[in-house]
Amino acid sequence: MELKDFGKNFVFMPDATKGAVRALTTQQLKDTGTEAIVTNTLHLMINPGKENIEKLGGIKKFMNWDGILLTDSGGFQVFSLIHSKKWKGTVHDNGATFKSPTTGDLYELTPESSIDMQMAIDSDILVTLDDCRDAKLGRSDAEESVKRTIEWAKRCKKYFEDVYGGTKETGKLLSCVVQGANYLDLRKHCAEELSQIGFDGYNFGGFVVTENGELVLEEMRAVIENTPSDKFKYAMGVGKPGDIRIVAGLGYRVFDTVLVTRNARHGTLYSKDMDDEVLRVKNAEYLLDERAIDSTCDCYTCKNFSRAYLHHMFRVNEMTGLTLATIHNLRYYQNLIDKLNKA
């Protein structure tokens, strides 16, 4: 996939949070049919740090990844760490100021420093800093979050263009995040204002599911209806296979979720052979089950190993089990995406 075609077809991006999809080599990642990945700006900002990653030529060169790389702005992570009091810091009109929990060093995340960091990482698709907050948001907090999100998006775009020459000079794309919590008019307002500024992609920000795990479809629809139809739409954090199928129907083309790889590491594997598409390979029933995880899957794991083998790997805490499980889950998602693209 070329960058100019990003988001024209459906695409699923696993999280290579710190510069690797956990338990996989870059070659194994490619072999799952993965064409784009997400890395985490905040983690890379702390370690190895902006200067070092710049010296090393960016994360793509570092991890030998020749596919597409999207970076988040770092905002979601740092704000939730500050809001939950896990990290010391403050969120203000200019972004966030916080301390590294390991070294105690002071960091500033602003619209401008987020762009600098994403450029140092050598991202292909940058995301503007947005003001994301807790799940339950009162009206005035939601209004403030939307106001800041628009303001910061404007600053990000200006900085990206003034300092780096924008898409024209860099060949990179800049996407933005639409906030507005569960207020449909705020979602619409935020989407319209961001569309006025103009971005290469529009990402649905905030929480995509309710406390009961139901998708916030009305809010998601409001963003689709109020942003340019020729730009990509990214449903951040979506999600379960069934949720991807539903949200795809709304017009979203880009997806990511930590679930795929995290579930793999916990032995929760996807399988069309199961009614709910979920096979918990640690369960005792798989001790002697010589069938593949998924009878329809074409991945390395399913072609060569049984449920019993993976069950054993997990029981004895063998690291190879994590690799085989991750390969399968990712391939399962890429097959799901292929199917959506062919439908």
Ligand SMILES: [Zn+2]
């Ligand atoms: Zn498989």
